Amino acid sequence: MSIDQLLKEHAQTKSLVKGAHAFRQGDRDESLYVVQTGLLKAYYILPDGKESIKTFLKPGSMIGSLSANYNGGACTFNLVALQDARLSQLPFTVLLEGARKSHEIAREVIEFLLALYMKKEQREYELLSLPAAERYQRLCAEDPDLIEQVTQNDIALYLGITPVALSRIKKRLQLSEDGGHH
């Protein structure tokens, strides 16, 4: 028994048109989503009304508000489609029950959480130690498609800066490229 099988047997399909939300901050959506097609972003609305982007999601990504489950709270972020998207939706209860019954699923869940944690740790490291310009360059290097598909506004919010600042950074980078080679 694996997570894939669980999905095949118990997941519902959820289709979203561009701009539609899967769930919003404050909702009590207790499901795991797996992206089949499309592109989405998970984002916070901060107390001061500003937006901060947690992550982008491409086909194959899984997401769900863990805190909505772990301690019975509400979703802490929003999930919206940047392009038409199709998701598989699986109640967390089904997943956790699966983990109780199957070692394989438990192992997969542990694996998944480990990977998730390490990605977050990597991001924390970058936020603490790298200037915005370098964070941008790394993002470009590691996921060039994303830069194409997402507005500069959203890239900036993901990097933790404003679109204006990102525009300046891009200019500086291309200047030092042009002037740099001798």
Next chain:
Amino acid sequence: MSIDQLLKEHAQTKSLVKGAHAFRQGDRDESLYVVQTGLLKAYYILPDGKESIKTFLKPGSMIGSLSANYNGGACTFNLVALQDARLSQLPFTVLLEGARKSHEIAREVIEFLLALYMKKEQREYELLSLPAAERYQRLCAEDPDLIEQVTQNDIALYLGITPVALSRIKKRLQLSEDGGHH
């Protein structure tokens, strides 16, 4: 079978005097540590030689370099005692084997990873959205003892700023306190 029992049966005790390291960046230490007594910090040395503090550890905390295990890599950070400390050391292999055999342990591991992930997510949120002054105030509110026991230098490195900046922030805060009440 629980993690506590595993520890009782298989863990070794490791004692550290103030300033001694449990492991260092680059080591291949594949153990889980549980703090019994003392105070420790986990920190990175950045490429430019600067230090960045990942977390402080008080009795009851667990830690270990997940990436040293998850993908057979080396430790990505250092663990050092800020005060004399006593740790329980358990090989990860024992823990993972335990999780394979016991649902209870698997559940505890999942629980632990979930909690770990949510703490990181919280920190990411704060790094992205809060100014340094507010991050400091939150830290003071949520863990006042820590502020007492740790040098201002380390507090600053944990907050992602320099000790100089933290000193300025403290001054500003106490000014706005004194001037603030009317």
Next chain:
DNA sequence: AATGCGCATTAACCCGGGTTAAGAGGAGCG
């Protein structure tokens, strides 16, 4: 008492990013 060391404070200067606002280029639509 004198020396040295680590830690905290303060000041002066610089720079990156935030803020606001203006303008430029496309894309869609009447």
Next chain:
DNA sequence: CGCTCCTCTTAACCCGGGTTAATGCGCATT
């Protein structure tokens, strides 16, 4: 065609934090 909306760019100004360096202070050592 002109209009609007959206995205990106650029400029001007401000401010927080980094950097460096000087100073002060407690504490340990001798």
